[in-house]
Amino acid sequence: SQESLESQPQPPPVDENIVGWDGPGDPENPFTWPFRYKLFVSAVLNSLPLVVNVGSSILSDASRPLSKEYHVGTEVDILTISLFLLGFTFGPLIFGPLSEKFGRRWPILIGVTLFATFCLPVALAQNFQTIMICRFFSGLFGSSSMAITGGTLTDIWATPVSRGIALDVFVTTGFIGPVIGPIVGSFITQSYLGWRWTMWVTAIVAYSFAIIAFFTLPETYGPVLLTRKAGRLRYETKNWAIHSKREEHRQDVQSLVRVYLLRPWVLLATEPILVLITLYLSFLYGLLFLFFEAYPISFQEDRHWKPQIGSLAFLGILVGNLLGLAGVITHSLTIFARQIASTPGVLVPERRLPPMIVGAVLLPIGLFWFGWTSHPGTPWPAQVVAGIPVGAAMFVIFIQGFKYIVDVYLKVANSAISANT
Template identity: 45%
Template sequence: MADTATPPDAASLTDVEAVETPPATAIQTEEKKKEEEDANLVTWDGPDDPENPQNYSRPRKFFITGIWIYGNLCATLASSIWSSGATQLKAQFHQSTIVVTLGISFFLLGFSIGPPLWGPTSERFGRKWPMTIGMLLFTIFTIPIAVGQNIETLLVSRFLQGAFGSAPLSLAAGGVVDIWSPAQRGIAIAACIGTIFGSPVLAPIIGNFVAESYLGWRWLHWLSAIQGASAVLLVFFALPETLASKILQARAAKLRKSGEKPEARTVFDNKKHMGFVDVARIYFMRPFALLATEPILVLITIYQSFIYGILYLVFVSYPIEYVEIRHWSLGLSALPFLGLSVGVLLGAAGVIWHTKTKFAATIRANGGKVIPEQRLPTMIIGGLIVPVGLFIFAWTSNPSIPWPGQVIGSIPTGAGMYMIFVQCFNYLVDVYAPIANSALGGNMLIRSSFAAAFPLFGPYLYHNLGVAWATSTLGFISIALIPIPIFFYIYGARVRSWSKNSVSTH
């Protein structure tokens, strides 16, 4: 930064004799002081510093990204694997369907408190240790679920399991940004987000066969504990610290300890960390203010929350359709989830293709600036195919109709839900980049509330209306939501211009 020190007297700008010229010794002393200060400032050793995470080799970046994905995989598998043991839990503890379903809802409510807990923690302590502690506590609170002797113990542990299991989801975006350039990080973040959809769908495929075997429902949670423990070891031994401030501060501390530079410091040393008031303002107060004043945030959050709710509703609707109506065994009833899995993979491929081609081209054409509305074409496509898949599933649900029809219908449903969910997330980040934590804090609270509520009313919906009309109801609602991304694709820039919180692309 250029020296902008003000001259001792304003007259010096026009009268060279108005200020006395400092002695040469004074100038030399000041220059020496600045040189010493600069010598004590610890920074990267040039643009190719190997300790700078941005300069890690590509294989190492892939490995680190894989650790973040695995952490998310462990947590999101645990979120829905509970449903595989629901029937056995009802029988053993003599509880109703609604009480047992609270196991999913409590986990998701715990999940929603992640950002206020892990965001500030990561800012102060880096990525590695919050992730290690989060996964360790996730694993510890999984054990009472596996050994608990009453439903109260299980439900409380599920809430705490979700709260600490939210660490990888809350920290992954920052960890990915640390190592990947802006042009490369989109796909890595999409892969982490993809586990939110892919893992819950995979969980019943694994869990139903385990629960049906001699192992029983308790081993569903022993498996989660084993996965969590493996993640703890992986993070502890293999995940490097990638937050630039922590790396440079560690380097400065080493120089001070060795005596090489007793006054070594970094530009981050005097940085003010978020206190309780800051956390409350960013994660609790401001999100509600934004939800009350920002139409983009409100409508996109409603759309994304509905889609997220459907994701967790399937853990109620599929057992009703395949176990109660078609009389399949517990293990076989999980196989139709493969249709959703295929759909999620196809949706991910579509988002990646659009990001690498069309979206990248618009950034280049706009001088390197992101135009948030260019995220929306894939969301629009996803919005069009979700109701198609839901209606196919609904009207092939009669047991007299062969099962492949429903599985085929689940493919566009999975693809569309992924495309909507991920692009909602990306669009909000692009629009509210300066205050993304606050915008996403409100978004996550509403979204998790939807996901927690849908499994609770799902049994009533499907038992009272039947699979055909219950799923059709979801299809009709999804049709009603299609205009949201279309409206913002056309008028989004104008709506953003009304807001003092959104970014400008002009």
């Protein structure tokens, strides 16, 4: 009856002044961009964390020239990498939340540009203190690329399978970059150019990629795009009531600090899943950089290899990373894709974990293999090949844990990624 219909709960009235996407095919919605354009944007995005991650470890083979020039010990010289990683730790807690406030484009462009800028004082440094300070700030600002790129990719790739593959490629830059760094740095340092040119080259490449991104990288964050659209429609229609959902919330400094800057800390304090995954992935990333100190000792000091040749031992880890990438992409396109198809519209983050379990078993095997074959009397191929299971395991664990976090905290992905990073 009419009376019974009126007694039933009714949906809230639709506010026609709230701006949204113009249907599922709205060209302004990043999800609807052409496939080739998405690939291009993804390539531009991934170039930024790649150069930053190469820069993170490119000085690892310059320890002897630095120690000799500035009269510092090995323990102090390691700070060139340690302080960079310290900046890498705190930077995402700033840049990740800011990208949810101001959009993705400007925080990442500013961050990478300042990363390159702080490479210049290192190249020109007349004392070791300058190197330490600038390496910290270089890591702080360079971390913007790692903190923001993951969230940006989730803005443009809609389905779990495509988003997962995009994140696979992104995380590859976080592993391949630091592995390539010592190889490139060794050949530059041992050439007539010297160690200072490791920073010149890093700055030149970073500036070049930042310029390309400035002219080609669009804004991708939906709430920011809808706010811009609302502003444009207000002036076109003279209807000053038009607004986006985002504009219904306060935008003062207090809300900026509370909602954006504090959110990663709140997530770390209240989300056990995020805390445990973060601890595990942090251990892996620390282990990767520990190898940058262990490999020169094992191959250059113990086996008496030249620095350039010794740096090539990192190719074992690099091959492992690429095999891990092939493995997780295969899993995404087969097993994971079938699981998604069997439950349309339902995202189960735990489906990301089986490859991570395999990697967790493979990692200690690879570490034992590396340690067992590290004696100089053991043929060198056995030790180099040990890097393959180590590299594959670290990559698979890291990428699957990363995607798991994105799936669990999809609406606040950048803050969760920032807390994790």
